[in-house]
Amino acid sequence: MTTANETIERLLRHRSVRRFTDEPVGRERLELIIRSAQMASTSSNMQAYSVIAVDDPDKRCQIAEWAGGQRHVEQAPVFLVWCADLYRFGEAVRMYGGSFEPTLEYFIVSTVDAALAAQNAAVAAESLGLGIVYIGGIRNRLSDVAELLQVPPLVYPVFGMCIGVPADDPDIRPRLPLEAVLHREAYDAAGQEAYIRQYDETYRQYAAGRKGGTKQTTWSRDMEARTRYPSRRHGEVLRRQGFRFEE
Known part of the structure; x- marks a missing residue:
């Protein structure tokens, strides 16, 4: 699919980048990225998120290990941790x-605010010729990451983000059929299995044909396998940070 719209073309070409050159991002570009993030939509103008830029090599190494040995956390020119943040809101109140x-x-609002801001940052970074990858693995050791970064009460790290100049050109991972995610008037539960089967075939071809790829799998098979991963348990950590889930 091609359009005459540069922004849409860039969005349609998104891919996660895990290998970066040594070229620095630089303060000016990073600040542009964060300013762009700040213009994301935010519930009631709460702006209930913060971003921690982690440069210290020892901290990076530790976070990379906690995130499952993701070396790009250490190697990327920029590593950001996006946090849901109600501490600042509480101070204002x-x-x-x-x-x-x-x-x-409030927990949902702050988490959504962080995600919206981060996606603005991702688009801004890619518009500057950079690549990004989200690091959800920091939640493997949520309590340890929170302690390492000295976050105050009512703040928790949602995910990390590596940013840098891409050192390779990863394949674009195909997405579900539009009809699977765009519903008209009401949710179409009856059609989902057919859309999944359609996507499985697309995904099978992608997995087998991607650069260096020989994997024979489908999306539904990968999703089933994912349910067998050890589940992250966050309730105790979040309660310790001061969040309350009782309604």
Whole structure:
């Protein structure tokens, strides 16, 4: 699919990059990326997120290990940790003598705010000729990452992000059929199996034909396998950070 719209073309060419050159991103480009992130939509202008740029090699090495040995966390020119942040909101409320209960709704708001801002950053980075990859693996050791980065109460690390000049050109991973995700008027549960089977064939061809790839699999097979991964348990850590989920 091609369009005359440069922004849409860039979005359609997105891929995760895990190998980077040694070229620095530089302060100016990084600040442009974060300023772009700040213009993302945010619930009630709460801006309930923060970003921690981690440069210290020892911290990077430790986070890479906790994230499952992802070496690009160490090697990328920039590594950011995106945090849901209600601490700053609480400080603003207290300045006027108020208080708030960090309920599940606030937790959702702050997590969504962080994700929206990060995606703005990803698009901005790619528009500058850079590549990115999200690092959800930091949640393998959520408590340890929170302690390492000294986050205050009502803040938790949601995911990391590596940024740099791509050192390779990864294949674009195909997505589900549009009809599987775009529903009209009501959710189309009856059609999902057919869309999955259609996508499985597309995915099988992608997995077998990708650069250096010989893997014979389908999307549904990979998703079933994913359910057998050890599940991350975050309730205790988040409660310790001050979030409350009782409604």
